[in-house]
Amino acid sequence: MSTPMMQQIAGLKREAGDAVLLTRMGDFYEILGEDAVRAAPVLEIALTLRGKGTDSETPMCGVPHFALDSYLPKLLAAGFSAAIAEPTAKAEEVKGLLPRAIKRIITPGTWLDDDARWLCALHRSGAAWGLALLQLASGALRVLPGEGEEALRATLERITPQELILAEGAADVPDLEAARTRLPAWRFEATRARQQVLAFFGWQHLEGVGLDPHPAAVGALAALLDHVEATQKGRPAHLQGVNLELGASGPLLDATSARHLEVFANGLDGGKAGTLAALLDQCRTRMGSRLLKAWLEQPLRDRAALERRWAQVAWLTEDRRRGPLQTLLSRVPDLDRLLGRVALGLAAPPELAQLREGLAVLQKLPELLKDEGWAPEVADLGLWPAETPLCGPLLAELQRCLAEAPPLDLEKGGAIRDGVDAELDEVRRLARDAKQVMLELEEEERRASGIQSLKIKYNRVFGYYFEITKANLGAVPAHFLRKQTLANAERFTTEKLVAFEQRLLSAEGDQVRLETAQFQRLLALVLEARADLTALARATAALDLLAALAERARLSGWTRPELGEERDLVLVSARHPMLESRLGRECIPNDLTFTAAQPMAVVTGPNMGGKSTFLRTAALLVVLAQTGSFVPAELMRFGLVDRIFTRIGASDQLARGQSTFMVEMTETARILNQATSASLVILDEIGRGTSTRDGLALAEAIAEALRDLKGGAPRTLFATHYFEMTKLADDARVQNLHVEVQEWEEQLHFLHRVAPGPADRSYGIQVARLAGLPRRVIQRAQRLLAQAPEAPPKAPTPLQPVLPLFEPEPDPLRTELEALDLSRMTPLEALNWLAMRQGRG
Numbered sequence: 084m085s086t087p088m089m090q091q092i093a094g095l096k097r098e099a100g101d102a103v104l105l106t107r108m109g110d111f112y113e114i115l116g117e118d119a120v121r122a123a124p125v126l127e128i129a130l131t132l133r134g135k136g137t138d139s140e141t142p143m144c145g146v147p148h149f150a151l152d153s154y155l156p157k158l159l160a161a162g163f164s165a166a167i168a169e170p171t172a173k174a175e176e177v178k179g180l181l182p183r184a185i186k187r188i189i190t191p192g193t194w195l196d197d198d199a200r201w202l203c204a205l206h207r208s209g210a211a212w213g214l215a216l217l218q219l220a221s222g223a224l225r226v227l228p229g230e231g232e233e234a235l236r237a238t239l240e241r242i243t244p245q246e247l248i249l250a251e252g253a254a255d256v257p258d259l260e261a262a263r264t265r266l267p268a269w270r271f272e273a274t275r276a277r278q279q280v281l282a283f284f285g286w287q288h289l290e291g292v293g294l295d296p297h298p299a300a301v302g303a304l305a306a307l308l309d310h311v312e313a314t315q316k317g318r319p320a321h322l323q324g325v326n327l328e329l330g331a332s333g334p335l336l337d338a339t340s341a342r343h344l345e346v347f348a349n350g351l352d353g354g355k356a357g358t359l360a361a362l363l364d365q366c367r368t369r370m371g372s373r374l375l376k377a378w379l380e381q382p383l384r385d386r387a388a389l390e391r392r393w394a395q396v397a398w399l400t401e402d403r404r405r406g407p408l409q410t411l412l413s414r415v416p417d418l419d420r421l422l423g424r425v426a427l428g429l430a431a432p433p434e435l436a437q438l439r440e441g442l443a444v445l446q447k448l449p450e451l452l453k454d455e456g457w458a459p460e461v462a463d464l465g466l467w468p469a470e471t472p473l474c475g476p477l478l479a480e481l482q483r484c485l486a487e488a489p490p491l492d493l494e495k496g497g498a499i500r501d502g503v504d505a506e507l508d509e510v511r512r513l514a515r516d517a518k519q520v521m522l523e524l525e526e527e528e529r530r531a532s533g534i535q536s537l538k539i540k541y542n543r544v545f546g547y548y549f550e551i552t553k554a555n556l557g558a559v560p561a562h563f564l565r566k567q568t569l570a571n572a573e574r575f576t577t578e579k580l581v582a583f584e585q586r587l588l589s590a591e592g593d594q595v596r597l598e599t600a601q602f603q604r605l606l607a608l609v610l611e612a613r614a615d616l617t618a619l620a621r622a623t624a625a626l627d628l629l630a631a632l633a634e635r636a637r638l639s640g641w642t643r644p645e646l647g648e649e650r651d652l653v654l655v656s657a658r659h660p661m662l663e664s665r666l667g668r669e670c671i672p673n674d675l676t677f678t679a680a681q682p683m684a685v686v687t688g689p690n691m692g693g694k695s696t697f698l699r700t701a702a703l704l705v706v707l708a709q710t711g712s713f714v715p716a717e718l719m720r721f722g723l724v725d726r727i728f729t730r731i732g733a734s735d736q737l738a739r740g741q742s743t744f745m746v747e748m749t750e751t752a753r754i755l756n757q758a759t760s761a762s763l764v765i766l767d768e769i770g771r772g773t774s775t776r777d778g779l780a781l782a783e784a785i786a787e788a789l790r791d792l793k794g795g796a797p798r799t800l801f802a803t804h805y806f807e808m809t810k811l812a813d814d815a816r817v818q819n820l821h822v823e824v825q826e827w828e829e830q831l832h833f834l835h836r837v838a839p840g841p842a843d844r845s846y847g848i849q850v851a852r853l854a855g856l857p858r859r860v861i862q863r864a865q866r867l868l869a870q871a872p873e874a875p876p877k878a879p880t881p882l883q884p885v886l887p888l889f890e891p892e893p894d895p896l897r898t899e900l901e902a903l904d905l906s907r908m909t910p911l912e913a914l915n916w917l918a919m920r921q922g923r924g
Contacts, residue, residue, distance in 0.1 A: 169183060
C-alpha cells in the first residue's frame with residue numbers, strides 16, 4: 084500500500100484487529116483488502132478493485148453512509164465485528180489527506196438497535212464462576228455469581244448472549260451459540276479487576292453493591308468494562324451501577340422449560356409469533372416490551388409482591404382508566420435507548436427532539452391522575468410512585484433551545500432556536516444578509532451584461548461562481564475572471580463575489596461552530612439528569628407493562644389468581660392461553676386439582692387427544708400467575724412454585740452427538756436432582772426413546788422417585804402411553820386422569836376433555852388411520868393386533884436399565900470370580916477350575 088490513503092487505511096486496520104474496517108469516504112463507507120473479500124458476500128454487494136492497474140490495487144466494496152444501519156446486522160449475524168472510521172476534520176480545514184480515526188467498534192454484543200442483545204463476560208475461579216452482562220442500548224448491567232458447570236450452562240442457555248468474552252486459554256462453553264472474544268488473562272486477575280471496577284464507577288469499595296464475596300464475578304465485570312471502553316472509545320456515561328443477582332442460576336423457568344412452553348420462541352421457526360410473550364405484549368413503549376421479557380424470565384416468588392401486582396393489574400382492567408393512560412404512553416419514546424445514544428456520543432438533534440416530546444408527554448401524567456381523581460388510588464397501589472422525577476428543568480431547557488424540527492445533520496444548521504445565543508443570532512443575520520447581497524449582485528450583473536440566464540451557483544469544490552452558457556460568452560463583462568470551463572458553459576468569479584463568499588462561508592462556519600457548542604451543552608444536561616431519566620424510564624415501563632397485562636386480561640376474559648396452601652394447584656376451566664387466542668370459544672377448558680395429600684397425576688390417552696396441551700396449560704398458568712398476570716381460567720388457586728421443570732417432546736441434538744433418548748434422560752436427570760416439594764414438574768412420554776420394557780421400567784422408577792422425594796412430592800403431571808403406569812394410583816398420593824375420545828363406526832373423535840381415571844386403550848391404529856396410512860397397512864395392523872397374545876395379568880418385570888436407577892441383582896459367577904486369587908493360580912489350576920465350573924452347568 085504505497086499511497087498516503089492506503090497507508091492511513093493500513094494504520095486504521097492495525098487498530099481494528101479482526102473487525103471489518105469501514106472507512107468513511109465522502110458519501111460511502113469503503114471496505115478494503117481482505118476485509119472486502121470477507122464482507123462482500125455477507126453484505127450481498129459487489130466486490131470491485133480500488134486503484135485498478137496500479138501498485139496499490141486492492142479489493143474493495145462499499146455501502147452508502149445513510150444505509151449503514153441496514154447493513155451492519157448482516158455482518159454481526161455472520162459473527163463479524165465492524166470498526167467505523169470517520170474523518171476527524173472538515174475538508175475545508177485540511178490540505179491534502181483528511182485525518183481519520185476509529186470512532187467505535189460494533190461487536191455482536193454491542194449493537195445498539197437490538198433490545199435483546201447481551202454482551203457477556205465469563206470468568207471461572209475453581210468451581211465458582213461469575214458472569215457480567217451488559218445491554219448497551221439501555222445501559223442495563225448485571226452480575227451473576229454461581230457454582231458448578233451445570234448451573235453455568237443453564238444460566239447461559241437462559242440468557243443467550245450474542246457475544247461471550249473469555250480469557251485467553253480459558254475453557255470455553257461448548258454448544259453456546261455466541262460470538263467469542265478473547266482478552267488477555269491479566270484483565271480478569273482479581274486485584275487488577277477490583278481496581279478497574281472501582282475506577283470505572285468512582286467507588287471507594289465494593290461492599291455497598293455486594294460484590295466482595297464474588298471475586299470471579301468481579302473479574303468478569305472488569306473484563307467486560309475493558310471491552311466496552313475499547314469498543315466505544317471511552318466510558319459510556321449511562322453505565323452508573325451494577326445489579327447483583329444472587330441465586331440467578333435457579334430461575335422459575337430454565338431455558339429448557341421456556342423452550343418447551345414456547346414462552347419466548349415458538350417451536351416452528353424460533354420466532355416470536357404464537358408465543359406467550361407475543362400474546363402478552365400489548366405494550367405501547369419499547370421499554371415496556373423489554374420489561375415484559377425480564378418479568379417472564381424472573382417471575383415473583385414473594386406473596387406480598389404478587390398480591391400487589393395483581394391488585395395493580397385489577398385496577399387497570401377498567402377501560403376508562405387504562406385507555407387514557409395507554410393513549411398517553413403511546414407517545415413516549417424509548418427513554419433508555421435515547422439516553423444510551425447520548426452517553427455514547429451518537430445522538431443526533433432529532434433524537435433530542437424525541438426526548439423533549441417524550442418528557443413533555445410525561446408531564447401530563449400526574450395532571451391526568453389528579454383531574455380524574457385517581458391520584459390517591461394510584462399512590463396506594465404504587466402504580467406511579469410519587470417520587471418519580473419528571474425532569475422538568477431538562478425539558479424546559481430543551482424546549483427553549485432546540486428547534487421545533489431540528490435537522491438530522493447538525494452541520495446543516497437550524498438545530499438551535501433564535502434567541503438562545505446572541506452571538507449565534509448575529510452570525511445568522513450576517514449569513515442571511517450575505518445571501519441577500521449575493522442575490523442582488525446576481526441581478527445587477529444580469530442587467531449590466533444583458534445575459535438573462537446568468538446565475539450564481541455553488542458546489543463544494545469550487546464554491547460560488549457565475550455560470551454562463553457557451554452561447555452568451557461574447558457578452559461576458561471584462562471584470563469576470565474565468566474559474567472553470569465545461570462542455571456547454573463556463574464558470575466565472577469577480578472580486579465582489581469572492582469577498583461576499585468569504586464573508587458568507589465565515590458566517591456559516593461560525594454558525595455551525597456555535598450551534599455545535601449549544602448542542603453539546605444540551606447533551607451534557609441530559610447526562611447530568613441521567614439518574615432521574617433512568618428512574619422515569621423504569622416507572623414508565625412498569626406502568627406500561629401493567630396496563631398491557633390488564634388489557635390482555637380484559638380482552639380475553641382472564642381472572643385474578645388466588646394464593647392457596649403451599650402445595651395446592653387448583654384450576655377450574657383452564658385454557659391454554661396461546662391456543663385460546665387462536666381458537667376462541669373452540670378451545671376446550673379443563674380442570675386440575677393438586678393438594679399436599681395428592682400432588683401427582685398420571686395422564687393417559689391417545690396421541691392428538693390433548694395430553695400435551697393439558698400439561699402445558701398447567702405450567703403456563705403458573706408462569707402467568709407468578710408474573711403478575713391474570714389467567715385464562717374460571718378459578719386458579721395455588722401455592723407459590725419455586726421452579727417449573729418440563730420434559731416435553733422429542734429433540735435430537737445431533738450436533739452434540741446426543742440422541743432423542745439421551746436428551747430426554749439428561750433433562751430428566753436434571754429434574755430429579757433439582758426438583759423440590761414446591762416445584763411443578765411436567766413430564767410427557769418419558770421412556771419412549773428406548774425399548775418398551777426399558778422405557779416402562781425407567782418411567783415407573785422416575786415417577787416413584789418424584790413421588791417419594793424427600794420433603795414431599797412436587798406437583799407432577801406425568802403423561803404416558805404405558806398403561807402399566809396407572810397402577811401408581813394405588814398410592815393415594817397419585818391420581819389417574821385421561822383425555823376423552825368418542826368412537827363411532829371406526830371413526831375417532833377427540834373431545835380434548837380431561838376426566839378422572841385411566842384411559843381404557845391407546846387407539847393407536849385409529850390415530851394412524853386419521854394420519855392417512857394406507858388402508859392395507861391399517862388392516863394388516865389390525866390382524867397382527869388380533870393375533871397378539873394376551874398380556875399377562877401383572878406388569879412385566881423390567882429389565883435392568885443402563886442408567887443406575889436400580890440396585891443390580893447379585894451375580895453368582897461374578898461372586899466366584901472375585902473370590903479367586905488369580906495372581907497365585909497356576910495355569911493348570913485355572914484349567915481345573917474352569918472344567919469343574921463347566922461340569923456344574
